[in-house]
Amino acid sequence: MTRLVLLVTSEKLDRLCIAANLSAAAAAMGWSTRLFFTFWGLLALIKGRPSSGVSRDYATYEPPLRSAVESGKLPTWVDLIRQAKEVGDVEVYACYTTMDLLSVKREELEDFVDDVVGAATFLSIAQDSDVTLVI
Amino acid sequence: MTRLVLLVTSEKLDRLCIAANLSAAAAAMGWSTRLFFTFWGLLALIKGRPSSGVSRDYATYEPPLRSAVESGKLPTWVDLIRQAKEVGDVEVYACYTTMDLLSVKREELEDFVDDVVGAATFLSIAQDSDVTLVI
Amino acid sequence: MTRLVLLVTSEKLDRLCIAANLSAAAAAMGWSTRLFFTFWGLLALIKGRPSSGVSRDYATYEPPLRSAVESGKLPTWVDLIRQAKEVGDVEVYACYTTMDLLSVKREELEDFVDDVVGAATFLSIAQDSDVTLVI
Numbered sequence: 001m002t003r004l005v006l007l008v009t010s011e012k013l014d015r016l017c018i019a020a021n022l023s024a025a026a027a028a029m030g031w032s033t034r035l036f037f038t039f040w041g042l043l044a045l046i047k048g049r050p051s052s053g054v055s056r057d058y059a060t061y062e063p064p065l066r067s068a069v070e071s072g073k074l075p076t077w078v079d080l081i082r083q084a085k086e087v088g089d090v091e092v093y094a095c096y097t098t099m100d101l102l103s104v105k106r107e108e109l110e111d112f113v114d115d116v117v118g119a120a121t122f123l124s125i126a127q128d129s130d131v132t133l134v135i
Numbered sequence: 136m137t138r139l140v141l142l143v144t145s146e147k148l149d150r151l152c153i154a155a156n157l158s159a160a161a162a163a164m165g166w167s168t169r170l171f172f173t174f175w176g177l178l179a180l181i182k183g184r185p186s187s188g189v190s191r192d193y194a195t196y197e198p199p200l201r202s203a204v205e206s207g208k209l210p211t212w213v214d215l216i217r218q219a220k221e222v223g224d225v226e227v228y229a230c231y232t233t234m235d236l237l238s239v240k241r242e243e244l245e246d247f248v249d250d251v252v253g254a255a256t257f258l259s260i261a262q263d264s265d266v267t268l269v270i
Numbered sequence: 271m272t273r274l275v276l277l278v279t280s281e282k283l284d285r286l287c288i289a290a291n292l293s294a295a296a297a298a299m300g301w302s303t304r305l306f307f308t309f310w311g312l313l314a315l316i317k318g319r320p321s322s323g324v325s326r327d328y329a330t331y332e333p334p335l336r337s338a339v340e341s342g343k344l345p346t347w348v349d350l351i352r353q354a355k356e357v358g359d360v361e362v363y364a365c366y367t368t369m370d371l372l373s374v375k376r377e378e379l380e381d382f383v384d385d386v387v388g389a390a391t392f393l394s395i396a397q398d399s400d401v402t403l404v405i
Contacts, residue, residue, distance in 0.1 A: 004258065007403065009288060012327060014174060029258060029259075074236065101335065119295035120299055123292070123296060126401040134269055134403045134405065157389055160389035160390050191326060199372055265396075266396040266397055269404055
């Protein structure tokens, strides 16, 4: 099975949209996808956390993105990940080291998180992937 | 033929310079290169758009980069891409989903854009590449 | 030997921590690692340069990262690279084109820099790697 691996290092809305859209496209193609949320990306996995804005460099372009999400034209990144998990082989991992660093506990994480792993697991899975991208 | 695939997600001058320099190096080595401009990167493909500054995190270092480009010591990223296309197998793709999101039309894009494609095309081409990088 | 290649394009503390942690994990797994510092990443290699802050997008999260480093809970990125070089096959390269652009001389670079190379060398090494990431 062809595999996509994404290392998600940001919790900004624009970066999460890129990660979610690639995951959805991969699931629709019958690929398996593994997402590793590390560093600031880990924050995106905290349950009930208010949605972050876009990267500041692109703040002037935020309105069209936000209105597309709010109008339902573009699904939220979480909905995209959930849908991708329903149709395909998609797993979401949280980085253990980051959780320790930022004092985030397992029970604070969203229910679509499949496991908590370390950098060695990420590297092993990336080694066997077809496409690995840092988002 | 060895292939480099670049997913360009930024329209900032510094990121475009990295993408263009890697494309030029790959062309000189006889590699083929495919550049996919998506999200904010898509904005860089709009014809006649004024050149963007560098990422804000590095604004204090912008002067040497800008003066190198203005003095001609460093070619502009567009000139580098055009030159790479002349000597090698380089193709530039614009992301369809982003164009729809930001209401950008095909005729607004630079003439060096070869095609408008979606995420599935990007993933398929990345699967067969030797090096894939997110810029 | 399995190989990890990192293209480090930032001198921000958070990005350097990601690069150093991946290098340390790879070394512990018996992988070889090659780090190419280019563009703003090159600045991180200048001897005696004061440590940079985190990316501005994440400035509000800087305190826990900084206190983890200052308390010794998290090693500095330089210490992690030095340790990884002691236990594994880790080499650090500085980008020649960037040094020319920013007028940085070889003797200004940290002693853990193994060589000064260009984009063609980076691409050749990335071609033979198992995992290549842009940080």
